[in-house]
Each structure stands twice: as structure tokens, then as C-alpha cells.
Amino acid sequence: MRANESTGSASNAVVRDNSRDNSKGNPKPKPAAGERRLGDFLCFAIYSANLAFGRAYKKGLEELGLTYPQWIAIVALWEQDGQTVSELGEKMFLESNTLTPILKKLEQMGYLRRQRDPADERQVRISLTEAGRKLREKGMHMNLVAATGLKPDEFARLQQNVVTLRDNLIKATAEA
Amino acid sequence: MRANESTGSASNAVVRDNSRDNSKGNPKPKPAAGERRLGDFLCFAIYSANLAFGRAYKKGLEELGLTYPQWIAIVALWEQDGQTVSELGEKMFLESNTLTPILKKLEQMGYLRRQRDPADERQVRISLTEAGRKLREKGMHMNLVAATGLKPDEFARLQQNVVTLRDNLIKATAEA
DNA sequence: CCTTATTGGATCGTGTACGATATATTCGCG
DNA sequence: CGCGAATATATCGTACACGATCCAATAAGG
Numbered sequence: 009m010r011a012n013e014s015t016g017s018a019s020n021a022v023v024r025d026n027s028r029d030n031s032k033g034n035p036k037p038k039p040a041a042g043e044r045r046l047g048d049f050l051c052f053a054i055y056s057a058n059l060a061f062g063r064a065y066k067k068g069l070e071e072l073g074l075t076y077p078q079w080i081a082i083v084a085l086w087e088q089d090g091q092t093v094s095e096l097g098e099k100m101f102l103e104s105n106t107l108t109p110i111l112k113k114l115e116q117m118g119y120l121r122r123q124r125d126p127a128d129e130r131q132v133r134i135s136l137t138e139a140g141r142k143l144r145e146k147g148m149h150m151n152l153v154a155a156t157g158l159k160p161d162e163f164a165r166l167q168q169n170v171v172t173l174r175d176n177l178i179k180a181t182a183e184a
Numbered sequence: 185m186r187a188n189e190s191t192g193s194a195s196n197a198v199v200r201d202n203s204r205d206n207s208k209g210n211p212k213p214k215p216a217a218g219e220r221r222l223g224d225f226l227c228f229a230i231y232s233a234n235l236a237f238g239r240a241y242k243k244g245l246e247e248l249g250l251t252y253p254q255w256i257a258i259v260a261l262w263e264q265d266g267q268t269v270s271e272l273g274e275k276m277f278l279e280s281n282t283l284t285p286i287l288k289k290l291e292q293m294g295y296l297r298r299q300r301d302p303a304d305e306r307q308v309r310i311s312l313t314e315a316g317r318k319l320r321e322k323g324m325h326m327n328l329v330a331a332t333g334l335k336p337d338e339f340a341r342l343q344q345n346v347v348t349l350r351d352n353l354i355k356a357t358a359e360a
Numbered sequence: 361c362c363t364t365a366t367t368g369g370a371t372c373g374t375g376t377a378c379g380a381t382a383t384a385t386t387c388g389c390g
Numbered sequence: 391c392g393c394g395a396a397t398a399t400a401t402c403g404t405a406c407a408c409g410a411t412c413c414a415a416t417a418a419g420g
């Protein structure tokens with residue numbers, strides 16, 4: 009076994025502007041100065057945080073027999089029933105090509121119904137079944153606030169910042 | 185005939201019992217106590233922000249002929265060459281089952297080499313080729329800071345908060 | 361040495377994401 | 391009314407994520 013790198017430190021973010029310590033590993037020899045490392049990318053922070061959320065939710069969702077996007081769809085439908093696919097897609101930031109398989113799966117599991125709108129047969133309206141609503145209740149207990157290690161006000165502020173970030177990105181992307 | 189789809193029985197009219205008829209300007213109808221709406225979930229904010237980042241990067245990455253995870257791998261390898269698959273996985277928060285196909289693709293594209301470590305043939309060491317390093321240079325210009333609509337200090341603080349959140353989640357998940 | 365356990369990657373199956381495309385339905389306009 | 395454009399959803403191909411599992415190479419223990 010090689011001695012030099014069997015337990016490499018996980019990525020240490022080095023934010024240059026307000027260099028906060030977070031020094032827990034040993035610094036590795038850096039190839040160059042002045043270039044951005046992985047830890048400097050906000051997009052990577054979000055990306056990896058999303059993976060981390062997925063893993064944190066996994067256990068609770070397994071008990072429900074759902075995946076993460078499936079669960080989000082249930083929550084979104086519980087808020088308002090009878091949404092069309094594209095309305096749901098707006099909420100979830102997904103399009104029909106992603107949403108349709110998820111919805112078909114959930115329908116097959118008996119948690120929702122998909123039916124063409126008689127007034128406009130192009131549209132499909134989604135409504136939770138009784139089982140679907142029950143599922144939403146059962147998932148109510150899943151609360152990861154503690155796992156985030158954030159105080160309630162930090163939690164709320166961070167969420168608001170991320171939402172703003174997301175909306176700005178979408179706007180900028182649409183304009184470009 | 186419609187494409188295929190069996191949207192279930194036709195016997196049920198679309199019932200919109202909790203129809204909150206999203207007319208613009210209405211105050212948000214209050215759900216029962218303790219019930220969180222989609223917008224209240226930090227995990228959903230992160231999830232959708234990640235989607236938004238993917239879309240924002242898409243254009244720039246297309247010019248490089250890379251996907252988002254492929255690009256992250258290039259950046260991570262540029263930081264330190266000769267990493268093993270699992271070391272790279274620690275940085276990217278991915279495991280071999282996800283990483284191996286990505287690395288094989290990048291190898292096939294000529295951006296990196298994968299070779300068994302002679303000292304321990306179980307390990308595979310990854311090193312960027314010249315083309316791979318050039319690619320990293322070419323991608324250097326991709327900068328979405330402006331698109332985030334955040335001031336540099338806000339950007340840095342948000343990133344640090346997300347990193348902390350991620351690490352707390354991982355810790356909490358590992359402990360559970 | 362020989363056997364067994366562990367480790368590092370790879371493979372497989374399922375489920376998202378998403379661009380490109382297909383198809384059905386409705387709309388607009390002559 | 392008829393027909394092309396627009397709309398809403400579905401399908402297809404590619405590429406992640408990830409649990410489960412397989413395999414080769416090494417470590418561990420007699």
C-alpha cells in the first residue's frame with residue numbers, strides 16, 4: 009500500500025474572499041496559484057449538497073417506497089390537486105420528458121391518477137388518490153432541519169438565498 | 185387515437201377539492217399547522233438550484249463537448265494528478281459505480297489516462313493528458329458569478345454556508 | 361505457503377434529467 | 391370548412407446517481 013495518499017482529505021473549500029478556516033485536512037501541494045479549485049465553485053457546492061440531501065433522505069423515503077423526485081411530486085400535488093403536467097413541471101422545474109415516467113410510476117403504484125382534461129384533450133390532469141394523500145401524511149415526519157446543523161434563522165436565510173440564486177440563474181440563462 | 189397511455193378509469197370526474205385557484209394576487213392560502221409546502225423545503229431549493237446550474241452551464245460546456253460531471257472530474261484532476269478512483273470519488277462525492285463510466289468516457293475522448301498502479305494492481309490511477317489540461321484552460325472563462333446576481337461577499341458567504349450544510353448532512357447521515 | 365477476509369474497481373438494473381423528435385389535439389386564418 | 395401552426399404530452403437516446411453484486415488483487419492469520 010502506498011503511504012502518501014490512502015486517506016486523502018475531502019475537498020476543502022477555500023473561499024478566497026472571506027477565507028474562513030475550515031481547515032481540517034492537511035494541505036496538498038497545489039499545482040498553481042490564482043486558479044479556481046473545485047471547492048471554489050458555488051455550483052459544485054450546490055451539486056454536492058444536493059447529493060448529500062439525496063442520501064440523507066434515502067432512508068426515510070425507502071420506508072415510503074419512494075424516490076426523491078417522486079416524493080417531491082407528491083408534495084407538489086398535495087398542495088394543489090388537478091394540476092396539468094406542465095403546471096407541475098413549472099413547480100418542480102422539470103419538463104414532460106422527465107415528469108411523465110415519474111408520474112406513470114406513481115400512478116402504477118396507486119398514488120395518483122392521470123386523466124385527460126375533457127375540455128382540452130391535450131392536457132393531462134394529475135390528482136392524488138387517497139393512498140397518495142396518506143403517503144404525504146406519513147412523510148410529514150421526515151425533518152432534516154436538525155441534520156443540517158443550522159439554526160432556524162440561518163436555515164431560513166440560506167433557503168431564501170438559494171432560491172434567489174436559482175431564480176437569478178434561470179433568468180440569466182433565459183436571457184442569454 | 186392518443187399515443188398509448190391508459191389514464192385509468194373514466195368514471196371519476198376531476199375533483200379539485202382543495203382548489204386554490206391560483207389567481208394572481210391572492211394571498212397564499214395557509215396550509216394546516218406543521219404542513220410544509222414545497223417552497224419551504226431547503227432540499228428542494230438546493231435540488232432546483234442544482235438543475236438551474238446545470239442549465240446555466242450547459243451552453244459553455246457544450247462548446248467543450250463535456251457534461252457537467254465530466255467537467256468537474258477534469259477540474260478535480262487538474263488540481264492533483266495521479267489520483268486513484270476512490271480519491272477522486274471522495275472529492276466529487278461519488279463512488280466507482282458512477283465514476284468509472286465517466287472516466288472511461290473521458291479516456292476514450294483522450295482527456296485522461298487510466299492505469300493500474302503497479303504497486304497495487306487493485307487501484308487505478310488517473311492522469312490528465314495534455315489535451316485534458318488544455319481543456320481545463322479553455323473552460324477557465326466560464327464564470328457564472330454575474331448570473332448568480334450575488335455580490336462577491338454574498339457569493340462567498342452563500343458558498344460557505346452550503347458547504348457547511350453539505351458536510352453536516354453527510355455527518356448526520358453517517359451517524360444515523 | 362495456503363486459506364479466508366478485505367479492498368478497489370467494475371458491472372448491472374432502476375430511476376432520474378434532458379435534447380431531439382413524434383403524435384395528438386387545438387387554434388388561427390383564409 | 392380546411393389546413394398549417396402552435397400546444398401539450400409522450401417517446402427515444404444518452405448520461406448521470408446509486409444499491410447490489412461480482413471479480414481480481416492484496417492483506418491477515420495460521
